[in-house]
Amino acid sequence: MNDTGNLAWMITASALVLLMTPGLAFFYGGLVRAKNIVNTMMFSFISMGLATIVWVLWGYSLAFSGGGPFIGNLEMIGLNGLDVTDGDAIIFVAFQGMFAIITPALITGAFAERFKFSTYMVFLVLWLTFVYAPICHWVWAADGWLFKRGALDFAGGTVVHINAGIAAVAAAWLLGPRRNISSGVEPHSVPFVLLGAGLLWFGWFGFNAGSELASDARATMAFLVTNIAAGTALTVWVILQYIKTGRFSAVGAASGAVGGLVAITPASGFVNPLGALVIGAGAGALCYGAVIVRSNFNLDDALEVFPVHGIGGIWGAIMTGVFAVE
Numbered sequence: 001m002n003d004t005g006n007l008a009w010m011i012t013a014s015a016l017v018l019l020m021t022p023g024l025a026f027f028y029g030g031l032v033r034a035k036n037i038v039n040t041m042m043f044s045f046i047s048m049g050l051a052t053i054v055w056v057l058w059g060y061s062l063a064f065s066g067g068g069p070f071i072g073n074l075e076m077i078g079l080n081g082l083d084v085t086d087g088d089a090i091i092f093v094a095f096q097g098m099f100a101i102i103t104p105a106l107i108t109g110a111f112a113e114r115f116k117f118s119t120y121m122v123f124l125v126l127w128l129t130f131v132y133a134p135i136c137h138w139v140w141a142a143d144g145w146l147f148k149r150g151a152l153d154f155a156g157g158t159v160v161h162i163n164a165g166i167a168a169v170a171a172a173w174l175l176g177p178r179r180n181i182s183s184g185v186e187p188h189s190v191p192f193v194l195l196g197a198g199l200l201w202f203g204w205f206g207f208n209a210g211s212e213l214a215s216d217a218r219a220t221m222a223f224l225v226t227n228i229a230a231g232t233a234l235t236v237w238v239i240l241q242y243i244k245t246g247r248f249s250a251v252g253a254a255s256g257a258v259g260g261l262v263a264i265t266p267a268s269g270f271v272n273p274l275g276a277l278v279i280g281a282g283a284g285a286l287c288y289g290a291v292i293v294r295s296n297f298n299l300d301d302a303l304e305v306f307p308v309h310g311i312g313g314i315w316g317a318i319m320t321g322v323f324a325v326e
Contacts, residue, residue: 002087009215010091016206017098021048021105023203027196027254028109030189031303036113037188043108043120047101050121054128055097062133063096069145071134088213095210096136103132103160109303110168111175127167135163152324154222155211157266157316165310168301177300185302190250197254201230204261208268222268226261229280233260236284244292252288255308259287262312267320275323282319283312 025044029037051059058077067073075081083089104124108115138144139153146158153159178185187193208226212219237256242248263283264276271279290307301307 006214007087007091010095010210010213013206013210014091014095014098016203017095017210018048018101020200020203020207021045021102023196023199024102024105025196026192027200028112028303030192030196031187031251032112033185034188039117040108040112042117044105046121047105047124050124051101051104051128052097054125055100059100059128059133060093060096062129063136064141066143069143069148071137072141092213099156099160100128100132103164104128106160106164106305106309107167107171109305110172110301112302113178114175131167132163135159152270152320153266153317154269155208155265157262157313157320161262161265161309161313162317165306165313168305168310169299172299172301177298178302181300187251193251193254197257201257201261204230208265212269218269225271225273225276226264226268228273228276229264229283230257230260232277232280233257233263233284233287236281237288240285240288255304256284256288259283259308259312262309263316263319266313266316267323270320270324272325278323279316279319282315286315287312
């Protein structure tokens, strides 16, 4: 308990995961039209405040306290009972809180340019309470029904990415398409997209390697395979896009990297470098293909949340079972 080396790493990892949310703000902000950039970026930024409050007051308790196979109870409401001398317990609350911050922010890409900010704030509180916390409990709590059945999700492929991807489809379907986009929407700022993707990639090392909750060999392997999958997916995406369109795309490169990062998330603590290479290659191909397929349907997932996070997460979850090693 309170190993200073592990605590130092986990404090750093928690900060890296928090950095991903401003990174997401830049990534999404660059993809929308200029008139919507501030509103889109604020969807991510407000989560850093509002999700933190929800997590402290009741979110953590619902996700990780005892209660049953489907949801926790409120015995730790307001973090009641948290031992102020137990550094491991304290940093676990903080680290998991960073996941709760970014997950609802991911969904906002699906309804970009057509959602009131005040409505989103209400949605964020309700979704964290009734969707995120229960699914987090299923997969990661000791008495969760999926945890007990041996489900492998090292860093959030199911809890974060599939969860957000499915929510994105539901939101886009309920809201309907944006107006005046028949000719397509060009990204407002490609440099913002690349900056955001770079910050996400950087922060993802804390997301995945930090999920070991220790500074050890598994954490370092998670760090390595995270980079391998991201780089491979980026390369596959841009090559496939070049074959189809005859040009290389900076936005495609950024999206491919994110798709690879998503796919390796559930597997990062379980696979070796060659497994990561396959997972990354598959993510680049499948996520790019999903973007093309999605464009043929009347589903305005504005910033391709489901093709990247949903499909990438599902692919990664399946491949975790294929490539996991002891």
